[in-house]
Structure formats: C-alpha cells, structure tokens
Amino acid sequence: MSHKAHVPIGPYHPLQEEPEFYKLVVDGETVIDVDVRIGYNHRGIEKISESKNFDQSIFIVERICGICSSSHPIACVQAIEDIADIPVPERALYIRTINQELERIHSHLLWLGLAGHFLGYNTVFMWAWKYRELICDVMETVTGNRQNYAMLKVGGVRRDIEKEHVSYILSRLDELLPKLDMLKGAVLDDPVIHARLKGVGILTKEAAIDYATLGPVARASGVDIDVRRDHPYAAYDRVKWNVIIREEGDVFAKTVVRILEMYESASIIRQCLDKMPQGPIDSNPKDIPAGEGIGLAEAPRGECFHYIKSDGTNSPVRHKIRAPTYMNFPTFRETVIGQTISDATIILAGIDPCYCCTERMLIVDPKDKAIMNVEELIRLSQEKTARIKEKIGTK
Amino acid sequence: MGLKEIVLSRSIYVFHLSSGSCNNCDIEILDCLTPRYDLERFGITLVGSIRHADVLLCTGSTNRMTAPIIRKLYEEMPKPAFVVAFGACGASRGLFKDSYNTGQPLDEVIPVDAYIPGCPPKPEAIIGGLIKLIGKIKEKTKGR
Amino acid sequence: MNIDEALKNITDHFGSRILKVSRKSAKRAYMDIYPKDIVDVARYIFKDISFRFNIASAVDDFDGLEIIYHFSHDASGAVISVRALIKDKTDPHIDTITEVTRSAWWIEREIHELFGIEFDGNKDLRPLLLPDDWPAGVYPLRKNFVVPKRDSRRE
Numbered sequence: 001m002s003h004k005a006h007v008p009i010g011p012y013h014p015l016q017e018e019p020e021f022y023k024l025v026v027d028g029e030t031v032i033d034v035d036v037r038i039g040y041n042h043r044g045i046e047k048i049s050e051s052k053n054f055d056q057s058i059f060i061v062e063r064i065c066g067i068c069s070s071s072h073p074i075a076c077v078q079a080i081e082d083i084a085d086i087p088v089p090e091r092a093l094y095i096r097t098i099n100q101e102l103e104r105i106h107s108h109l110l111w112l113g114l115a116g117h118f119l120g121y122n123t124v125f126m127w128a129w130k131y132r133e134l135i136c137d138v139m140e141t142v143t144g145n146r147q148n149y150a151m152l153k154v155g156g157v158r159r160d161i162e163k164e165h166v167s168y169i170l171s172r173l174d175e176l177l178p179k180l181d182m183l184k185g186a187v188l189d190d191p192v193i194h195a196r197l198k199g200v201g202i203l204t205k206e207a208a209i210d211y212a213t214l215g216p217v218a219r220a221s222g223v224d225i226d227v228r229r230d231h232p233y234a235a236y237d238r239v240k241w242n243v244i245i246r247e248e249g250d251v252f253a254k255t256v257v258r259i260l261e262m263y264e265s266a267s268i269i270r271q272c273l274d275k276m277p278q279g280p281i282d283s284n285p286k287d288i289p290a291g292e293g294i295g296l297a298e299a300p301r302g303e304c305f306h307y308i309k310s311d312g313t314n315s316p317v318r319h320k321i322r323a324p325t326y327m328n329f330p331t332f333r334e335t336v337i338g339q340t341i342s343d344a345t346i347i348l349a350g351i352d353p354c355y356c357c358t359e360r361m362l363i364v365d366p367k368d369k370a371i372m373n374v375e376e377l378i379r380l381s382q383e384k385t386a387r388i389k390e391k392i393g394t395k
Numbered sequence: 396m397g398l399k400e401i402v403l404s405r406s407i408y409v410f411h412l413s414s415g416s417c418n419n420c421d422i423e424i425l426d427c428l429t430p431r432y433d434l435e436r437f438g439i440t441l442v443g444s445i446r447h448a449d450v451l452l453c454t455g456s457t458n459r460m461t462a463p464i465i466r467k468l469y470e471e472m473p474k475p476a477f478v479v480a481f482g483a484c485g486a487s488r489g490l491f492k493d494s495y496n497t498g499q500p501l502d503e504v505i506p507v508d509a510y511i512p513g514c515p516p517k518p519e520a521i522i523g524g525l526i527k528l529i530g531k532i533k534e535k536t537k538g539r
Numbered sequence: 540m541n542i543d544e545a546l547k548n549i550t551d552h553f554g555s556r557i558l559k560v561s562r563k564s565a566k567r568a569y570m571d572i573y574p575k576d577i578v579d580v581a582r583y584i585f586k587d588i589s590f591r592f593n594i595a596s597a598v599d600d601f602d603g604l605e606i607i608y609h610f611s612h613d614a615s616g617a618v619i620s621v622r623a624l625i626k627d628k629t630d631p632h633i634d635t636i637t638e639v640t641r642s643a644w645w646i647e648r649e650i651h652e653l654f655g656i657e658f659d660g661n662k663d664l665r666p667l668l669l670p671d672d673w674p675a676g677v678y679p680l681r682k683n684f685v686v687p688k689r690d691s692r693r694e
Contacts, residue, residue: 040460041415042668044494047679047686051493060490066419066515085564110422129429147419148514212592212642225591230613231566294567294609294618307596307609307620320596327594327642460670495679495686496669 029340034333049319054080054154054288054310057319061306062148065323067107070099071299072306072321073152078233078295079306080154086285090235092156094276097235098169099143099151100297101265101272105176106135107300108258111352112183115255118345119196120382124186131179134172141165156282166273173266180266184259195388197252201335201347204249211331214324215302216257217351221249227298239271251350258352288312299324301352325353342380406438407529410448410472414465415497416455419515420482424452432518439525450477450528456484456491457501469505475536479528480507481521483514542568542617545588549619552583566617569607574623574633577608581621581636584610590619592642597650599681600624604631604656625656635661653680 025033045064049057061072074096081088109132116124136146142165143149151157161169187193203213208221218225226243228236241264246253290312297304302324309318328351336347413421427434428441442448445468453465469478480501483489488497501507508531511524540548546568550557556579559571572580584590590610597606603626611618625631635658636643647658648667655678658664666673678684 039666039668039670040458041455042460042496043415043456043458043491044496044679044686045491048491048494051686063417063419063490063514066417066422069419082564082567126430129426130431133426133429133431146515146517147422209591210641212640225613231611231616231618292563292569294620296611296618303593305593305609307594307607309598318596318598320594322594322646326645330641330644459673493686495684 024336024341024344026341029342031336031339031341031344034336036329036332038329046319046321049316051315053314054316057316058152058154059150061321062150064321065325066147067103067110068299068301068304068323069147070096070103070149070151071297071304072323074100074234075295075297075304075306076308076319076321077152077154078297079293079308080288080295080310082293082295083291083308083310084285084289084293086155087283088156089280089283090277091160091279092281092283093235094238094272095157095161095281096152097239098161098269098272099149099157100234101268102135102138104265104300105262106132106139108262109135109183111258111300111349112187112255115346115349116187118349118378118381119193120385121186121193124183127179127186128183131176131183134176138169138172141168153282154288155285156280158282160281161273161276169269169273173269177263177266180259180262188256188259191392192385192389193255194252195392196385197255197346198248198250200251200343201339201350202249203331203335205247207331207334208249211334212327213302213331214327215299215352216254216261217302217328217331219244220246220253220257222247225303227296227303231296233295233297235272235275236268238275239268241268251346254350254352288314301325302328325351329353341377342384345377345381406440407450407525407532408440408442408448409450409452410442410445410468411452412454412465412468414453414455414461414501415458416482416484420454420484423515423518423521424454424481427518427521432522434522434525437525445471446473448472448476449532450479451505452479452481453485453501454481456488456494456497457499457504458494458496459498460496462498462504465501465504475532477508477528477532477535478505479509479511479524481511482516483512486510486512489514540588540612541615542566542612542619545590545612545615545617545619546570548588549580549583552587553580556580566615567620568617569620569622571622571624574606574625577621577623578634578636578639581608582639584619584621585640588612592640593618595643595646595650597654597656597680599628599654602626604628604654606633606650606656608636631656632659633657634659637661652678654678655681 023035024031045060048060058073058076061076062069064072109128113125113128140146142161143151151159203221205222208218208223224245229243244257244260246257288310290310292309295306304324305322307320308316311317332348332351336344411424480486485501487500491497509524509528511520513520546560556576557570557572561569563569585592590612593609593611595606595608597604603624605622605624608621609618625633635647645667647661648664650656651664652666652669
C-alpha cells in the first residue's frame, strides 16, 4: 500500500539563499522521484553581456554567483585572452591564484556551516561562519570588498598586493589553521556524523562520468579531475599541491574532500606569497581582434567554462557561461531517489548548489494531503541526527 | 507610545526573500546572525513564514518568475508591514536592468519603505539600514 | 592521448565527414561537421576516446544557427570544440545527444527555449529558465530579439 505524496522544497527559506523549486514525490518515507524547476534566478546575463563592452562584462560576470565571485571573472578574462594569446605578467598570475584560493577557503567554510545546520550542529554553523570572517577581512584589506572583488581585467589584475598585506595575510592564515583543525576534528571524527553521512546519497563513478560532474562532487566519486592541474592557468603550474580524491561517492566523502581542500588552499597561498616576483601587474592590451576563446577555471564547486566570440568590436558577439552547478545539479535526482526524506536536504547540500534552496513556498498541488514545508524537512534531518546520537550513546 | 509601536520597535520579525539574486546579499544577511555581528541581540530575528513577519527583506533583481510571487506574499503579510529593498539589485535591479528577464524594479511591484544600498551591503550598512527602519516604524505607528 | 592523437583518430575514423579542422593553439582545436553527423561524432569523442562533455553553446550568426559542442580531455588539457551549422533559421532541427550522454539533458532544454532549435529525439524539452508565460516563438538570444527598454507593468 503506497501513498504518493508531493513534497515541495523551495523556493524561499528563512535561512537560505536562492530560490528554486523541487518537487519530491515520496512513497511513505522514501523518495521515488524528483522534479526541478529552476529559472527563479535567470537574469539573462549572456544577453546583457552582448550589449556591454569586454571590460564591463567582467563586472557582470562577477555577480553570477556570490561565492564563485573570483572564478567566473578568471574564466572570463582567460577566454578573452585566449582569443588573441594576450600575455599576462607573472605577478598578476600569482595574484589571481591567491585571490582564487582565498575564495575557495571561504566558500568551503560557508558550505561546512550550512551542512552543519542541516544536520543539527548549529555550533559548527556559527564557528564556520565566524572563522570565515577572517578570510573576509583579508579580502577587504587586499581588494577593497568582502565579496565582489573587482580584481580582474584583461591582461592582468587591477590592484596589487602591497608589501604590508603579505604579513597580514600570513598572520590570518596562521590564525585560521588551528580553527580548521578544530572544525575538522568536530566533523570528521564524530561517530554520529559518520553514521549520518556515510552511505547516504551515493553517486557512482559511472554516473559521475555520464553526467559530466565537476569539482568536489566528482572527486568524491573517484573521478580524478581538477582544472588547476589538468588545464593549468594562473600560477597553478608553479606551485605544488595535492588533489583530494575519495572513492565512496557519499555525502561523507564530499565533506572530506572539501575540508581537506582548504588545507591545500592555505598551502598554495603561502607558496604564492613566497614566490611572487616583483613587476608589473597589467600588460595593457589595446584591442581584442575577431575570433573565439575558451576560458576554464576551478571554482569551489567545479569547473567554470566561458566561451567568447568576438567580431573585432568592443562587445562580444556571444558569451556563453556555464557554471559548475549546472552540470552537478542533475545528479541530485540520481542520488536522492531511494533515499529517505530526512536525508533529502543533506544530499542536496552535498552537491553544494550555488543555491541551497530550502524554503517554503506556495503549495503547488492542493490535491495532495501530505504536504511538508522545508522547515519540517530540516527538522526531520536534525531529528534523525538526534536519534543516531542517542543510539551511539554520545550526547 | 502605543502597544504596537513598542512591540514593533523592540523586536522585529524579518522574512527574507530572494527574487533572483547572486547570493552575496543573502550571505551577508546570514552573516549578520553569526557571532561577529549578531543581530539577534537587538531582537531582530528571521522567521519562516510570511504570516509571522513584520518586515519583508527582499534581495535580488525581481525577475519575471518571482515578481507575481512577491506581490502575493506581500498581500499575505499582516499589516502594518514594512518592506526593505536590499542591495543594488533590490533598489533598481542594479547591473541587470537591461535584461529581458527583469521586468521592473522592486518598488514598482510592492511599496518599499527602506533601501539598503551596496553590492553587497556590508553588515555594518545592514545594521545602519535597520536602525533607520526602526525609526520609520516608530514614526508610522505613533499614536495608534 | 594528447590533442594531436585525438584529432588524428577522429579524422581517420570519420574521413570526409569532418569538414574542417582548425588548430587554435597548442591545446585548442575547432572542428566543423554537418549537423546530421553530430550523434556519431559525439559518441566517438565521448565514449571511444573518453573526452568529457563540457557544454554546448549556440550562436545566432548571419548564415545560420551554429551550435558548438565543447569536449575536454582532462588528462592532456585539450579542448576540442565541434561546430555544427544549421542553415535553416525558421525551423532548425538537430538530433539530440542525450542518448550518448545524460549530461546534455539540461543544455538542450536551454538552447531550445533561448534559440528555438528542436532537438529531435529529446522528449523533454520543457522550459528550463524562462517563465511559464513567456510568449511562444520569442527567442531571447536570437539577434533579432531586442530587449524592451521599458516594460509594462506585470499583473
């Protein structure tokens, strides 16, 4: 005897960000189908870009997603530089790398906080966001803004890292590392989190390849890809770091990958500050000739892809933007079917969508009796954690 | 001071709505609840239902799919209700005003009481904006 | 396998069905084909030589609608972009590649609603990004679509 009910998730949440609308079809406690409707966030950026000049496009592209705010501009300027092999000075390459890695740390900390909240670990949420402020302070000192840095331009960067900033950045990193150790211990060594996340929402390697998944989601399923190593850009071929791979494909593997990547990012930043040469930060290109170019960058969520076609004028003829979540999103359907409702929010969070939409909205299907709002879904998730805590015997 | 005025100016329930934003503003709002800025000590808290809210905080550039939803949510809010347009996108759609999917700015869909400019507004600006809003609430509910 | 070997494999396998190959740089190549050959070429590149499907981008050009399918080979850092030009702008059709890879599912929906291209064989071409009440036959990313400066109020 099955009773099919529709459970809407989205699009507005008290705790969260962009809106989307997911409709989960459940049979008792198990999810049997998912339908996604996006478009609440579509701002027509590709069309806007066609009416702006290349310099202006970079500012718009920054605001595609707030947390990938340095990855999209890097991919965009690299696409433009690819059109005519525009050179970039060494120092600018290092500054781009530092900007990107700082953003990676703050994005993963943000994710860790949200995942903690969904599981019921509100202290992890508060800590992760509190220590994220250290990175925001660095960003504000170096670039002038906590987010939306406006650092990139075609042929280089706009602002230099001053000498006094170097010791400031290093001191903040030194302050942050012990806190990362604490968060890592709190999350990865907790038997309740093991019980809660292991085996949940598994994405197999075959599915990951078929869906062309990117970033930590792919690396947690054993797919060994990382744009920084495979298609080297900025200064990544001048520093050493490890690509973190896990084979299990569950949400726990995704958590491990993201936490360990933060340490690698800190190491990359130190190496860059050490090796960065003095010199110009801008090669001042004058004209963009006709042609096409492709730019790739590794955002915290995966690969950003920009394709720009130019006809020799000041504006792009076509600017195609592909964010990493676009490829990772469809895997939600793959990983949540067969799982229970109380795991739905954490499986969604495991993908780290650029919108962690979990909020109530207007009821879509009035015929259905069992309608749950997302606060209840999160509460179910937190209750499951509490039950596991009791069973394991820790409080 | 009337009862409504006392209550509204001491403890504000805020419903946060994102109508097509890049997330930066939403993250800064959440940042205000975290230990460094901690808005909750001022009695400001986020709620999950529009029917419990005194203030509707809108981020995002009001795209076509969300504009009717915003209007409907505003109508469901118990009055007196106040609306805050957050960020450059909330004020005028910001960089996205030339898009085919952003029809008109927020203040042509619902009446707006306060604007907090910035891209994104810093937490200090948010606190400043909310204090100005509290002043406006006191003024509007005077003598009721 | 590096990009030279990959290009050689593709041109050997498909012969004259590959219309043109242009090497943009050491790691970038663009390849022109007829639209009717896209499924076979995509299957070969994705399955036989194990490239990853990056995304497809469509452009409204003077002589037709051009879709470029971008594939990348992470082990060697190569990106091969396969270009198919659909000359008929009034009723453009091309075969779907979702049989080859599920990762093309969303992008075909997006290109369909923004450019009006029909992907034959794809049964799920519902709108992805545009609102439900967007007028039919109006394709925002075509060059003849001009964004209105001032909108009438939405009810």
